[in-house]
Amino acid sequence: MDAVIIVGAGPVGLALALALARNDVPSTVLDEGTGVSPESPRTVVLGGDTTAFLARIGYTRVVSDAARWDAFTIWRRRTEVLRLPLDAEPVLHLAQHRLQRGLRDAVAATPLIRLLPRHKVVELAQDHDGVTVRTTSAGQDAWWHGSHLVGCDGARSTVRKLLKVRFPGRPAVDRHAVATVRVDLPFPGEARIHREPPWRGDREASARPLPDGLWRLDWRLPPGRPQPTEPVDPHATWPGIVTGDTLLTRVTSALTGWCGELPPHQLLAAADHTYQQRLAGRFRTGRCFLAGDAAHLHGALGMQNLADGLRDADNLSWRLALARHLPPTGDRADRALLDGYEAERRGAVGARLRAVDQSMPLLRPLRGWAETRRSLLSGSFRKNAPLLADGQLGTGRFGGAPAYPAAPSGVAPRVPEQRGAQRGTSLTEQLPATAPGVLVPDLPVVTADGTADTLRARLGGPFLLVLVAPGTTVWSAEHWLGAGLMPRLAELATALPVPTEVLVTDTYPGATPHTVLLVRPDGHLLGTTPGLHPETLHALTAPLSPQPGLEQEARG
Template sequence: MIVDPVIVAGAGPTGLTLALALARHGVPSVVLDEADGPPRGGPRSAVLRPDTVALYERLGHRGPDADGARWSAWRTVRRRQEVLRVDFAPGPSGTAAPGEGPGAGSGTGAGQPASPLHVLQHRLQHGLAEAAAGQEPIRLVPGCRVVRVEQDDDGVTVHTDGGPAPSWRGSFLVGCDGPRSTVRKLLRVRFPGRTAVDRYAVAVLRAPLPFPGESLLHRDPPWRGDTEVTARPLPDDVWRLDWRLPQATRGGSPLTPDDLVARIRNTLGGWCGEVPPYDLHAAVEYTVHQRLARRWRVGRVFLAGDAAHVLGALGMQSVDEGARDADNLAWKLAMVLRGEAPDALLDSYQTERRGAVGARLRAADQALPLLRSSGPLHAVRRSVLSGSMRRHGALLSDGNLGTGLLGAPPVHSPPPAPGPARGGGRAVPQPRTATPPGAVVEDVAVTAVDGSPWRLRDRLGRHLLVLLVAPGTGVWESRHWLTAGLMPRLAEATAALPVPAELLVTEAYPGAVAHTVLLVRPDGHLVATMTGCRPEELRAHVEAVRGGAGGPPPREPSEDRSGDSPGDSPGTPAGAPSGSRTGGS
């Protein structure tokens, strides 16, 4: 039974997403925010994959537009147009023609994956705060800084400076308090990685660019002074432009206002033929770092978002990855707090999420030095890339297209398949679908047992889902097929599971034959597929999910120990209860 709330340190996008996701499970939370007010506007933006946008919709976020338009309306327009163009060999106009270069064909036509959305981060955070303000289980406490954490076998006590109370009692604590996380430092969790991975200048402006709704990655443009320029469309016809700058330690000098204006004019003139009128909203120069916390769990305390990972050259994906952290952790905390799963389930949060983020960072580490080196490779870059170099080059566009190692949703190691049923014999092989176990399911049309139509992603977030592929069910009213075929037995098997689950039906699922049954986690990852109604097999898969079973812990990424942040020295974590589980390193 849920008694004490989950305490969330930090009211940024990750903290608010976690609080909203917990509320969807009926779990109360207290969000302690060091800031006294909402974030100001600025150049920070985020790349959101389609399933993350669906998560925000489920949590009550209205949308990123200034006029409050819903996500779905804006997304429909962008999906028709958004295609990434990558230029490796500058042509007469300096940009690749539509449909050329790596990433071509990865747009939003029939049978193609939908591209991610690009949104201003302060608008996203405003929308999440508005959604949280209307949720009774969520208490937002501004002006409240965490100073000390104590934990025991029953919960955590968080001591604070400011706010209406000197301390707060909760069942768990989740540090979502950014790259300089106080929670992480109090736990003495090391945060190794690399400093000054890249240096960028960013401008957010309104201008009539000749590729509306498209993302553009321009390598080695023909105008002087730039080696890499990215344009990303934002709502309300606004654009974010990024220029990669020389490292300050390698001869680069600080960017002056005149330098920024020159870059804007050169870039707009190169793309448009002449400099069009533009309205500059915000600009900044920043250096990006790359870090991955050694542990994401210490007893009853967890890390999420930028407190757990800083994505360096992939920094615009940090909000998206933080949302995945929150979605992964929320349903596991809820199951444990309701007594539906053992504490071991919470260990899988670190295994899955740290493994996924670490894989992206390793991919960037391996590819970017090849693309950005000087000497002979620099000449190769300026020609048409082929073979392995072209594949490395495509990594730069993956985050914008939502594909590949740097852009596609992660695939977690699925729980082991259950053994033979009682009485001996071989284990029944799982039928195949277009979605491998551990991956995010496709968003297909489904029907609930009461006959109401839904999208599959709209039903995520509360319970496990049992999805039956039954062609023809869309033609008949639910009262006809609820008592026919597999449905009575499957409904009985679903109701008998040790945790709440919802039974849904779909006309078709990519790659699946009739009578295939899919078991889906609350965060949208496929657990397993089965043929027909096999109650013991279904229950065994649910037990594996409930126990947090999965693959081995992820391989540790290479790290630079000299790059540890101050205060993140190894040692016994402060506030860890005697004999408590630390989640491994």
């Protein structure tokens, strides 16, 4: 069968190719660029779900390439307003060019992936049998045919334009100057936002540690000024506010303010970023999909658009693999299966964008003495500081792993926020761990052959049937693998219409003994049963399998 065509070899496109390869799905990655990942001040914050996803698709250096934050603090003037220890679940911070290089190394070691640099897509067509793409490279045209196509080609996506998908939104929500600096700061391992710092000239500055003694420094800028679109030489002169002596003044003022005196430092890179809020009108058009920056843009308040792009890849990869590997029964009925990608991922990102719109007025730096005095008297900044932390840490409504309260069809209906829920919490935090659609926690498990592992490490392949059986960590596996529900559970796994693996865990949050959990390949819970109920588990998975007599139609 034809490979999946992926347009764009950024982190999202490469991660998607690796996730497909984990399911034995070949891909052809068409990259307009040269294949070089130049250093830049762009970085990404990874939570537990995205870190686990990168590790299981083959980026084994994700932990060593990143800095692990020990704490996150917010300051106002000379006062610490909020301190969050980060010892529960790790928060990793790494440079985007390191991530991209690590993914390229993993791709080079994967024979199922064909990576073609300097191939610009200029035309595409699709029908019920697949997608055909024309590229140009060194003046030569070439044609490529694939089963599906995924546009991961960035904010100016050629695929999105060829599909005539609208990309509405706001072009300038937030604007920052960004610099990478080698320096020793007196708060190692701590990420910090400093609102209205005591030195003159800045309303907000932040410092976030990277590996090897590097720091990413940010300054929030007034909107509406012209800026370069690419990283620039920090010592050069260019138009705009983040230029020449202005940038150097910001660096030296911040370092002096934090250290008491100007420490030895080296300015390595700088850029001026304008963050947009955009959401593609569709994530799917027939056999063509959009992911990453081609599908959505957000970054205001520290939100992590790249992390959401990795979640796009995780969500879409298992759907494409399932649509490919399940045996056809007449015409393939993958409408619900593949439409579920758009419903879930577009819904999750749309919720983030709405959260920013609601919270931005509360978190913008105040202007004017009267407003500042009211803020000091009311304590509003201290009250809303946790919201500011959510974007920077990839937690809560601004960045946490979303919950997909899904119908059995795999298409997630819109779920209203629970009344009285704490502002800034994510759906995952509001729903119990056993609610359908939530991301499963990482727990010790035992496989059907007695091998010890973790739950998240088993993701990315077949669906998982997890039996909650107290005592499995105490007794030898040979005593319980053939007892109780296990034989019938193993038999059921082979009878379900989707590929399924059986696991056993000692406990699961919110689940009673002998509960059976059905987990999707991307780690979101599809449903639970109290004991073994084959009819219910079949009903949960049946809409994801091919049905006779239905024809896949290209939408749009």
